[in-house]
Amino acid sequence: MRNSIKYLERIQRIDLETKGIEEEERSYIQKIERLGAEIEAAKKAAEALGQEAEAIKALIKGSDEKIRESAERAGKDEKKMSDVKNDRELSALTKEINAANKTKKQNEQEKAAHAQKLDDKNAALKAAEDTVAGKTAEVESLKSELEAKKAEWKETLVKKDEEKTSLKANVRPEVFKKYETIRARRGGLALALIKNETCQGCYIHIPPQVYIQLKRGTEELMTCPHCHRILYVESQGELEAI
Numbered sequence: 001m002r003n004s005i006k007y008l009e010r011i012q013r014i015d016l017e018t019k020g021i022e023e024e025e026r027s028y029i030q031k032i033e034r035l036g037a038e039i040e041a042a043k044k045a046a047e048a049l050g051q052e053a054e055a056i057k058a059l060i061k062g063s064d065e066k067i068r069e070s071a072e073r074a075g076k077d078e079k080k081m082s083d084v085k086n087d088r089e090l091s092a093l094t095k096e097i098n099a100a101n102k103t104k105k106q107n108e109q110e111k112a113a114h115a116q117k118l119d120d121k122n123a124a125l126k127a128a129e130d131t132v133a134g135k136t137a138e139v140e141s142l143k144s145e146l147e148a149k150k151a152e153w154k155e156t157l158v159k160k161d162e163e164k165t166s167l168k169a170n171v172r173p174e175v176f177k178k179y180e181t182i183r184a185r186r187g188g189l190a191l192a193l194i195k196n197e198t199c200q201g202c203y204i205h206i207p208p209q210v211y212i213q214l215k216r217g218t219e220e221l222m223t224c225p226h227c228h229r230i231l232y233v234e235s236q237g238e239l240e241a242i
């Protein structure tokens, strides 16, 4: 069993390295997916902002038209001034001119307010477009990084797999099967070291006799009564590594 443990320890190291590679790849893919979703959201926002900007432009066009109309009205009235025959007509015409000028001013204020809104929309639109461009560049660089790493990982994984296969030959099949079962159930960690009479897999205290038995060297496979991981002691690995 001591021998099996020694090889299992090395197998576990390989398995953890493999798991690390798989996790790194997953993290790349998740980042790329998250950025993809953010790009889509920014594109949608840009599209909505573009439509809102167009609507404001139409309002500005309407204001321009109203300004032109009231200016034309005031101009026509002013031309009539020379034909005024009495005070009553003068007073009526002055009133009209004042009203036209007032309307023109109101329309100009309205236009200025629209123009301000348009500036704001355009700034937001620019920000959304910048976000799309920035995140797209980020995704592209992550994708090429991932491709380069994939080639590297593939090579490493083939080597690790070969290593594991050759190590496996030194472990009793039923022990190896047990190792793989626990590994699948326990987040990739099937073998746990005992330190200070505590299982380093679940950090729960284990009965002293288990520790003593392992220290002494046993042919029995000892497992943690709490997390069921295969237990081993430091000196055991050290001694056998020599």
Ligand SMILES: [Zn+2]
Pocket: 192, 199, 200, 201, 202, 203, 204, 224, 225, 226, 227, 228, 229
């Ligand atoms: Zn445990």
